[in-house]
Amino acid sequence: MDDVALGYIMVCWADLAALNGASGVMPSTCSSAMNRFSTSKQQQFFAINWDWDNAFFAASGTWQLLRSRLQVANGGPTPLSVTDAADYMSRTLNSWQDTSKVCPTSPFDGNYQVGHSTGDG
Numbered sequence: 001m002d003d004v005a006l007g008y009i010m011v012c013w014a015d016l017a018a019l020n021g022a023s024g025v026m027p028s029t030c031s032s033a034m035n036r037f038s039t040s041k042q043q044q045f046f047a048i049n050w051d052w053d054n055a056f057f058a059a060s061g062t063w064q065l066l067r068s069r070l071q072v073a074n075g076g077p078t079p080l081s082v083t084d085a086a087d088y089m090s091r092t093l094n095s096w097q098d099t100s101k102v103c104p105t106s107p108f109d110g111n112y113q114v115g116h117s118t119g120d121g
Contacts, residue, residue: 002056005040008033009062016069024075034081037063041084057092060085 008029015027037059044056063070063085071078 002040005036006055006059008036026073037081
């Protein structure tokens with residue numbers, strides 16, 4: 001469902017670009033994209049990750065990218081789905097941990113030899 005939402009958002013983006021900043025004109029494709037995003041959010045909102053099978057983070061980022069255009073097209077406040085996208089992105093990015101704390105502090109000094117390896121140790 002998240003990849004479908006991303007597809008709808010991309011079509012909405014193209015339609016917003018065709019409006020050249022016209023105010024108060026929300027393309028129907030954007031309304032459809034908002035519905036698809038909301039449906040995807042219900043399924044993906046607590047899956048805080050971004051992998052090969054989860055396009056919800058990409059959909060959220062694209063929705064955020066369109067924030068100002070959506071405000072103009074909406075003729076007022078930011079649509080709720082854009083606010084939800086910002087919240088999801090923030091929660092996802094805040095869940096990442098600094099892995100440098102578990103890596104060795106000194107460089108690997110095993111059997112490293114300069115030059116071509118013959119594979120025989």
